[in-house]
Amino acid sequence: MDIQSIKNRFGIIxxxxxxxxxxxxAAQVANTDLSVLIVGESxxxxxxxxxxxxxLSARKHNPFIAVNCGAIPEGTIDSELxxxxxxxxxxxxxxxxxYFETVNGGTIFLDEIGEMPLGTQAxxxxxxxxxxxxxxxxxxxxxxxxxxxxxxxKDLLEFTQNGKFREDLYYRLxxxxxxxxxxxxRKEDIPLLFRKFAVDxxxxxxxxxxxxxxxxxxLLVQYxxxxxxxxxxxxxxxxxxxxxxxxxGAAELVKFLPVHANNRLPMxxxxxxxxxxxxxxxxxxxYKLFFDMKKDVTELKKMFVEIxxxxxxxxxAAAYTKESLMREYPAAxxxxxxxxxxxxxxxxxxxVQQPAVLLPHDDIHEHEEVEESLxxxxxxxxxxxxxxxxxxxKRKDAASDLGISERTLYRKLKEYDIND
Numbered sequence: 001m002d003i004q005s006i007k008n009r010f011g012i013i014x015x016x017x018x019x020x021x022x023x024x025x026a027a028q029v030a031n032t033d034l035s036v037l038i039v040g041e042s043x044x045x046x047x048x049x050x051x052x053x054x055x056l057s058a059r060k061h062n063p064f065i066a067v068n069c070g071a072i073p074e075g076t077i078d079s080e081l082x083x084x085x086x087x088x089x090x091x092x093x094x095x096x097x098x099y100f101e102t103v104n105g106g107t108i109f110l111d112e113i114g115e116m117p118l119g120t121q122a123x124x125x126x127x128x129x130x131x132x133x134x135x136x137x138x139x140x141x142x143x144x145x146x147x148x149x150x151x152x153x154k155d156l157l158e159f160t161q162n163g164k165f166r167e168d169l170y171y172r173l174x175x176x177x178x179x180x181x182x183x184x185x186r187k188e189d190i191p192l193l194f195r196k197f198a199v200d201x202x203x204x205x206x207x208x209x210x211x212x213x214x215x216x217x218x219l220l221v222q223y224x225x226x227x228x229x230x231x232x233x234x235x236x237x238x239x240x241x242x243x244x245x246x247x248x249g250a251a252e253l254v255k256f257l258p259v260h261a262n263n264r265l266p267m268x269x270x271x272x273x274x275x276x277x278x279x280x281x282x283x284x285x286x287y288k289l290f291f292d293m294k295k296d297v298t299e300l301k302k303m304f305v306e307i308x309x310x311x312x313x314x315x316x317a318a319a320y321t322k323e324s325l326m327r328e329y330p331a332a333x334x335x336x337x338x339x340x341x342x343x344x345x346x347x348x349x350x351x352v353q354q355p356a357v358l359l360p361h362d363d364i365h366e367h368e369e370v371e372e373s374l375x376x377x378x379x380x381x382x383x384x385x386x387x388x389x390x391x392x393x394k395r396k397d398a399a400s401d402l403g404i405s406e407r408t409l410y411r412k413l414k415e416y417d418i419n420d
Contacts, residue, residue, distance in 0.1 A: 001027065001056065010052055012045075013193050016186030022049070022178055029176045030056035035128060037113075037173045038151040040180030043230035046151040049178060050109040053149055062106035065099055070115035074407060077120050079136050088137025100133050100144045107147045113173070114154035114165060121166045124148075128172050148173070183225040183232060190221050193229065197236035208246050210239050215250035223257055231258075381416045384409065388418070 003023050006012065012023065029036055030053045038046045047066055054064045072080050079088075083098030099108055110116070116124070127133050128148060132141050150173045159165035183190060194212065202209035212220060225231050238256050239248060383402060391397035399409040412418075 003027070006052060006056075010048055010055075012048065013196050014186055014189035015192075016181065016189050018181035019186055019189065022180055023052070025176065025178050026052050027056060029053065029178075031058060033147055034175045035147070035173050036149045036175070037156075037177045038149065038180060039177060040151075040153060041182045041228055042153045043228035044180045044182055045229055046153075046180055047109065047111065049180060050107075050149045050151065054107040054109075054147075057107070057147070059106050059147060063103045064107045064109070065103050066109040066111060067099060068111045070112035074117045074410065077117065078123065081120065082123060082133045082135055084136035085138045088135075092137070095135075098133075098135065100127060100146050101142065103146055104144050105146070107149060110148060110150045112152060113150040114152045114156055114159055118164075118166065121169050125166065125169045125172060128169075183228045187221050190225075190232065191217055193232055194220060194236050197233050198240055201237050201240040205241065207240070210243055210246050210248055212248050212253065213250075216248050216253040219250045219253055219257075377416075380412070381418065384412055384416065384418060 001009075003020060006023055006027060007014075012019075026036075026049050036050075036053060038049050040046050050066065051064070054060060067081070069077065078084075079092075079096065079098065081098050081100055083096050083101055084092050086092055086095045110124075123133060127144065127146070131143055131145060133144060134141055156165050156170050156174075160167040160170050183193075191212070195209075198209040198211070227234070235256050239253070242256075243252060245252065384398070387398035387401050388395070391401065395409055395413075396406050399406040402409065404412075
């Protein structure tokens with residue numbers, strides 16, 4: 001089947017050389033039983049490539065199933081993939097077939113393979129090398145004939161160097177790698193995709209399709225699209241539904257382009273430049289903590305200045321204990337304990353001649369200015385330890401308090417070597 005026929009059959013829009021190359025590789029490898037690793041950013045359409053490979057293979061009349069490895073809890077993923085026997089674990093009231101058993105003779109697509117636990121990776125490697133697996137709670141070896149197509153938006157080679165992904169499994173999966181280009185790497189396809197989405201939404205909502213003028217088209221092409229095709233489709237739908245004018249100019253289009261794309265938080269890079277650690281909710285939590293600390297410190301400074309300028313309140317200042325400070329300004333006290341002293345420069349700027357006031361602290365004979373650590377990973381580890389102590393080691397409650405999933409907390413505990 002030629003590339004144009006493949007594009008028409010699977011609804012692939014675009015003529016960029018990088019996209020055509022990826023489609024060519026998918027078509028050439030489809031009629032083999034080789035494992036394929038599809039690499040690309042989130043939202044580029046990696047699952048569509050897995051469906052193309054299956055539909056053009058000799059297994060096309062057999063089952064195809066897509067499994068999101070990142071969406072299955074670590075404690076149940078082995079059971080989902082390989083099945084389990086009755087009584088294998090709490091809640092296993094019956095025996096159950098796994099995906100590798102039910103899809104025998106077909107194709108299984110493992111999306112977000114980088115999120116798969118190391119133990120499950122070892123089981124998957126055995127399936128790839130010997131076509132064998134064992135149900136959870138069983139000792140009987142079973143055979144299966146399943147083609148594995150995997151996909152990831154992570155750098156698995158870097159994961160192998162950090163011990164997060166098995167090196168032997170990486171090379172076994174990436175027999176034939178296919179890199180799906182991001183939308184910003186094929187800008188010439190953006191107007192085509194937008195027009196296709198606009199026509200589809202016009203048919204759905206029974207209206208006329210919106211069109212972009214030259215300036216709006218140029219603006220859309222220059223937008224970075226961190227969410228790739230998925231984000232472009234969302235923008236096209238918003239414009240189709242909310243715009244009153246069917247000819248869209250740049251001034252109108254800019255209202256639908258997310259502001260956060262041009263003002264994204266910086267990525268935290270590990271020391272030595274070995275790699276980058278991406279945070280989502282965890283990073284937002286840390287920044288919120290820093291802002292709260294700054295607010296508490298500012299209020300605390302103002303309070304001490306007022307006390308020092310009013311001698312009548314000196315006795316009250318002396319009676320202000322560490323416990324009361326911690327109740328009213330918990331974040332500020334933690335911050336000041338790291339420095340041990342309120343900045344004298346602030347007092348001088350307020351015209352106060354008295355020396356800086358030390359926070360209550362045992363056995364302090366002299367103070368030393370200590371530079372506060374601004375390393376986000378250190379702060380994250382500290383927050384996790386505090387949350388676990390607060391909830392007496394209950395991970396579920398600690399994860400909820402931190403605003404992250406229990407799976408993410410478990411991964412962070414191993415990453416920072418925290419024993420709860």
